[in-house]
Amino acid sequence: MKTVLQLLKEKPESHQAVLTIGPDQSVLDALRLMAQINVGALPVVEQGQVVGVVSERDYARKMVLLGRSSAGTPVRSIMNAPVITVGPGETLERCMNIMTDSHLRHLPVVERGELIGLLSIGDLVKAAIAEQAQLIGQLEQYIRGEH
Template identity: 75%
Template sequence: MKTVADLLKLKAQHHQQVHTIGPDQMVLDALKLMAEKNIGALPVVEDGAVVGIISERDYARKVVLQGRSSVGTPVSAIMSAKVITVDPHKQVDACMNIMTDSHLRHLPVVEDGQLLGLLSIGDLVKEAIAEQADLIRQLEQYIRGE
């Protein structure tokens, strides 16, 4: 089973970088960045540390439904401040369990207080499928005596 570090290396090879936003920036800025980069969430970073995460879900529930303005509302007002993170040594299946149990779609990867990357549920599912396909291929070869 691969680790989070392995997945981050694969993402880096595909030039996928982590986009962040500051807590004092406006929600509109976060929305523009998410739309431009075609992503669903942004880690909120202050002085190099993850202090929150803002997602499209936060916007829908805390701005649209509450009648706030995305122009005058700072990210800190709607971000999820209780952020669950993982370190790069965690295995993929453990991350899937964390995300499933906590109803998360994005999981920041942090080591020594610094943001290293961001995993989506899609990243983890893709890896789990690849690992299962490899196991099936190995079992088929074993059965055929190869």
């Protein structure tokens, strides 16, 4: 199975840059940024370190349902923390296990303390499907004697 770094390199160039939000910025700022770049979550970075992840789900559950104002609430009050991260050498299988076991939809990728990417559960599912399709093709060739 591929590594996290291999998957990050295969992402379209437009999806390789990871935008972040600060913990003291407003939830409204986070929502605007997520809408602008069409993503469901943002890593929360403070002094160069990933300190959490904030998602649309956090907004729905911790803001809307409680009747809180997104303009006056800092991201730190609704972000998921402490954050679970992986390194670039981690396997996608291990990432799937982490995400499943921890009920995560987004997994920041950190190398030497620096955020280098963000994986979504969708990224991992697409990679697993592509890998299985390749394996099926190889097995079909083997069965037909086309080594």
